[in-house]
Amino acid sequence: MAEAVRALGYVSLQSSVIDEWTAFATEGLGLMASETRVDGGLSFRLDEWAARLMVRPGATDVVDAVGWQVRDALALEDVEAHLTASGATVTRVGAEGAHARFVEDLIACEDPAGNRFEIFHSPLIVHDPLSVAPTSGFVTGPQGLGHVVLPAGNMPETFDFYRRVLGFAHRDSMLVSPPGVPPYRMRFLSCNRRHHSLALTEAETPTRLRHLMLNVGSVSDVGVGFERCQSKGVNLKTRIGQHSNDEMISFYLTSPGGFEFEYATGGLEIDDASWTTRELREFRLWGYEPLG
Ligand SMILES: [Fe+2]
Missing domain, CATH: 3.10.180.10 (2,3-Dihydroxybiphenyl 1,2-Dioxygenase, domain 1)
Structure with a gap:
């Protein structure tokens, strides 16, 4: 390795x-x-x-x-x-x-x-004062920017590549069955304590980025972020919900040009020495009612 x-x-x-x-x-x-x-x-x-x-x-x-x-x-x-x-x-x-x-x-x-x-x-690290909207700031450091979800129509080869060639750890898998479309698989991987830094999905997307998750430091900043996006006319994709695997509380929004973002807080931190992989069927514990 x-x-x-x-x-x-x-x-x-x-x-x-x-x-x-x-x-x-x-x-x-x-x-x-x-x-x-x-x-x-x-x-x-x-x-x-x-x-x-x-x-x-x-x-x-x-x-x-x-x-x-x-x-x-x-x-x-x-x-x-x-x-x-x-x-x-x-x-x-x-x-x-x-x-x-x-x-x-x-x-x-x-x-x-x-x-x-x-x-x-x-x-490059800079020392100019940082001005961001979330009062709790963004959670990065050793957990990195957040997570990305990328399309992988050839899931077995792509999943293998990230594990065997780049050294990612497998955390969970999920069979997602949305109404009206065939079920598809997702694989969740990481390279640090964040539950997943990368998810692979069999579902295709025109932007080649299923979403980018940004991690804010509090539930309050997720709620305030939701209202801020609403008041600024941002295209909100879902209401707030909580994920079954990383337990993040989040909502989804769409950028100009159609890139999806997840605005989230409170994810699990994983110790690979004790973690064992899991298979899931439900992506949510509650929430994520579609909007727009
Ligand atoms: Fe996500």
Whole structure:
């Protein structure tokens, strides 16, 4: 096993409606706008990292890359060698690409489902005062940015890749049976104490990002966030509910261009020394009535 991935670091998106993103991310999600590039690309902060969410102008609304953090430069070399040995095609992104992601160095690759991801070390840390809407702030640190849910039509190969090549731990699986569509499987994995940093789903999605979960520090900030999104005209997808697997209390909303976000608090922290995997049939304990 290579030196394992430590945390979800950043997400980069391209959007056909870039002009709508600053208002959505700051007034809806409560993030801090940090930089506008000459090409019109935007970046947003939610902790001491210079950028955690990046959006650039594009013809379509699709995820560019999910960034996974490793410990240091030697760990990056180790993961690169392990990816190459597994048969994956790895691209050295170079200084310009690293600058665009606010990190010292990174490599780019694709998982077996075609999801583009990057592995990086040394994110740029800034000390300007942080202004975000949640009074409890965002929960990041060793648990990383949050979690992403990515499509994996070829679930067995993709699930294997994250476990065997990148060293993720399997936490839970779920058979989801929504009304009117065939049941599909989800697999939940992590690389730190967060219950899941990555979920894979057999359900496809046009943005190639089923959702990005941002973790606020209190139930109060989930409730206030819901009302803030409502008052700012953000497209709310569900009411507040609680998940059966990670026990997070959250709601779902949709960004300009159709990316889904989960605004959540209170997830389980897992110790792999004692954890055993589980199979679930219900995604919720309560709530999540659809809206809109
Ligand atoms: Fe989620």
